[in-house]
Amino acid sequence: MSLEEGINLENTKAQMRKGLLEYCILSVISRQKAYASDILAALKKADLLVVEGTLYPLLSRLKNAGLLNYHWQESKSGPPRKYYELTVSGRNMLKQLDDTWKNLQSSINALLKTRL
């Protein structure tokens, strides 16, 4: 049985967020090394809700693309954590995404202005 969601506001909002996920994750990690829960918390704070099932595969893809590295680190209160940090290649990617994001905002806002 299909859920037949179709198009609605929540769905469309979610789509908008999705496209910016990679960019935001790289940005969060660029501040300082971070493990999954750190990233989830930072994104949540910015109203970019993401769940574990989305984040873990995405971190793996970013790692496989050579944009991230990780190292294990023990925790004082629980199992060891995988701390991610940006590679050189990751920093370059982030710089380019900064431009992309700026340009995208300009393009969209220009398109919207033609409505006035």
Added chain:
Amino acid sequence: MSLEEGINLENTKAQMRKGLLEYCILSVISRQKAYASDILAALKKADLLVVEGTLYPLLSRLKNAGLLNYHWQESKSGPPRKYYELTVSGRNMLKQLDDTWKNLQSSINALLKTRL
């Protein structure tokens, strides 16, 4: 055989654009009724490249969601065209997406600022 695209700049840029497609299409149509080629041209002008195979199904979904109507209109130079326009419901959706887009920009830009 898989193409094994993985993560790269072009792919990530494309993702960013995707999430904003519905919003932009509604915005373009809100200016004045438009048919597929009008919409493609407007999006292209804003560097939001989209192909027919993406646009037609999306217009159908927007129509089925009650956000758009269309009427046929003859052309002086070719086959008849399907001109789309926003329904009341479509205008409401667009208003809400305006807010969503503003909020999304604020959230992301706030997140990015913590890097400085």
Added chain:
DNA sequence: ACCAGCTACCTTTTTATACAAGGTAGTATA
């Protein structure tokens, strides 16, 4: 009166990926 080319519509197939749900295991604490 035909046919080549253009415009416009739409569908099918493939691929990517977000999310829900569930699974494994290390650590702390009562």
Added chain:
DNA sequence: TATACTACCTTGTATAAAAAGGTAGCTGGT
């Protein structure tokens, strides 16, 4: 030593973009 908690990861499902191909109306040249 058992329960709760944290952290990792995987599997299954649904959505949707894009590539490619298909149908048909209309125009203009011969």
